[in-house]
Amino acid sequence: MTEAPIAFKRSPSPKSTLDVFGVDVTFLVEKEHTCGRFGMLEYVSKPGHEPPPHLHEHEDEVFYIVEGRFEVHCGDQVLQVEAGECVFLPKRKPHGFIIRSPFLRAICVIQPSGAEQAFRILGLPKNGRDRRPDGSTYASAMKDPDNPLKVAALFGVHNLTRDEIATSMPHFPLPPLP
Numbered sequence: 208m209t210e211a212p213i214a215f216k217r218s219p220s221p222k223s224t225l226d227v228f229g230v231d232v233t234f235l236v237e238k239e240h241t242c243g244r245f246g247m248l249e250y251v252s253k254p255g256h257e258p259p260p261h262l263h264e265h266e267d268e269v270f271y272i273v274e275g276r277f278e279v280h281c282g283d284q285v286l287q288v289e290a291g292e293c294v295f296l297p298k299r300k301p302h303g304f305i306i307r308s309p310f311l312r313a314i315c316v317i318q319p320s321g322a323e324q325a326f327r328i329l330g331l332p333k334n335g336r337d338r339r340p341d342g343s344t345y346a347s348a349m350k351d352p353d354n355p356l357k358v359a360a361l362f363g364v365h366n367l368t369r370d371e372i373a374t375s376m377p378h379f380p381l382p383p384l385p
Contacts, residue, residue, distance in 0.1 A: 212240055212241055212242060215240065217235055217236070219233040219249060221332065221333055221334040222332075223235070224332075224333040225326060225327070225330025225331060225332060225333060226330060226331050226332075226333050227326050227329050227330040228256065228329070229252070229253075229255075229256040230250065230251065230252040230256050231249075231250075231251040231252070231333060232248055232249070232250060232251075232326045232330060233248060233249040233251075234246075234248060234323070234326075234327075235247045235248060235249055235314075237320065237323075238319075238320035238321065238324070241320060243319055243320050243321070244318065244319055244320065245316055245317060245318040245319060245320050246316070246317045246318075246320035246321075246323045247314060247315065247316050247317075248314070248315045248317070248323055248326070249312070249313070249314055249315075250270070250311070250312070250313045250314070250315050251310075251311070251312050251313075252306060252310075252311050253306060253309060253310055253311065254305075254306045254307075254308075254309070255306075256306070257303065257304055257305060257306060258303070259303065259366045259367065259382075260280070260301060260302065260303030260366070260367045260371075260372050260376055260379060261301070261302070261303065261359070261364050261365055261366045261367055262298075262299055262300060262301045262302065262364070262365050262367070263296075263298045263299070263322055263363060263364055264298065264299065264363030264364070264365065265298060265319065265321060265322070265363045266298055266317045266318060266319060266320075266321060266322050266363070267295065267296065267297050267298050267317075267318050268295075268296040268315060268316070268317055268318075269293055269294070269295050269296070269315070269316045269318075270288070270293060270294050270296070270313045270314070270315050271292075271293040271313060271314045271315075271316075272288055272289055272290050272291065272292055272293070272311070272312075272313050273290060273312040273313060273314060274290055274308075274310060274311065274312040275289070275290060275306065275307075275308035275309070275310050275311035275312060275313075276288060276289035276290065276306075276307050276308045276311070277304045277305060277306045277307055277308070277311055277313075278304060278305045278307050279294050279296070279302065279303075279304045280302060280303050280304065280305075280376045280378055280379040281296055281297075281300050281301070281302040281376075282300055282301060282302075282375060282376065283376070283377055283378065285378045287307075301367055301371065301372070301375040301376050302376070303367075303372070303376060303379055305380070321362055321363070322359070322362040322363060322364050324362060325358050325359045325361070325362045325364060328358050329358060369381055369382055369384070
């Protein structure tokens with residue numbers, strides 16, 4: 208039997224924050240805290256460190272922007288989202304974003320929880336001994352022959368191919384051809 212959730216508080220710390228290809232991801236609420244109903248992350252990034260366009264098979268996402276702004280592409284929609292605003296991204300809808308400020312700090316709620324666990328596998332402790340090479344991004348990871356982003360598929364996240372981006376997100380800038 209699953210235990211009922213209990214109240215708790217948490218703030219960013221070296222224990223709860225990981226470096227995921229140059230993005231600081233802080234786990235604020237995890238699936239074990241909510242019996243899998245949702246997860247909540249703090250997401251701190253800068254231009255050039257955006258994840259590849261993708262879709263979630265199981266989860267809806269909500270991003271609340273604390274600082275900065277980004278341009279969100281979801282299907283054929285293009286939304287400009289800035290501090291104090293939120294954006295809802297439904298499951299099974301291709302989406303991606305472009306950070307349009309020098310810095311972005313957002314709170315991301317994932318419902319139900321699950322896909323955020325890929326960050327646990329992909330991330331390195333923020334203040335740990337292991338470090339990624341300077342300039343590591345999602346884009347550089349995708350060029351790695353052992354593409355570590357394949358782990359996302361284990362959690363129902365499908366990274367879109369260039370052709371899928373062109374078809375399903377017509378306004379999103381296409382990545383360069385290899």
